[in-house]
Amino acid sequence: MPSEDNSTQEPLAKLLWRAHNWFRTAVTAHLEDGAGGVSPAHATLLSQLDPDGMPMSDLARQMGVSPPAAHQMVHQLAALGLLQVVPNPRSGRSKLVVLTPEGLTRRRQALEVLDDLEAELAQRIGKRRVTALRDALEQGWGDTAAVDRTSTAEGA
Template structure:
């Protein structure tokens, strides 16, 4: 099995568990919407930046933002640095889902650590962090 697949399978498992926890808590978001929400900058993001970070077209990002705005997860506000531009910001409703996701991630990482051992989990995190230095353009 190639390394990419070895990275993807555990990530997919984590993502599915997080989405299950978020939905169980009453947050009605799709996976595509959640992936977009994850990429919002704390102060807000322009649509073009958001589309690039989420690796979707501007049209797809706009469609997802429209859905999220109607559901109350984001709002569009004027960009203070450019009067013609708008920023997409997470609302309190969206921010309320973050602790649920973080708690589920902590549970998953604890399970993984119990399975592979603390030393290996530490080494895995260190190795992945090192790889991010050369693979993450948004770092």
């Protein structure tokens, strides 16, 4: 149980970021092809992209980056032969980002590495803790704009 004084604890956001980097670094190392080219951000994009493709704006939103940043990453991965940008059959105004066959292979590899890392984490900290962590992270956290700073400052 946490103490009343949280000043000695690291912020939860920092711990989550460190955990995210642990996963992302391992996935990136497995995706590199010797010539480089696949960055941690690229690995995140490959794991987040719907296998059936998705509009660039949806991809940016899902990754939590700006549309120009997503656009740049997509075109870098397209240059590596992992993605294509094609007309959206549902909307003449937008384009879909889709995986190439090589991109599908890399995405599958990334997801397999994530599964292996989750199993490794269960070995390190225990399956029950990993299950509890997953359960907590799968909960709907709500909109960040709805967070009332006065209630959290009062310990409510």
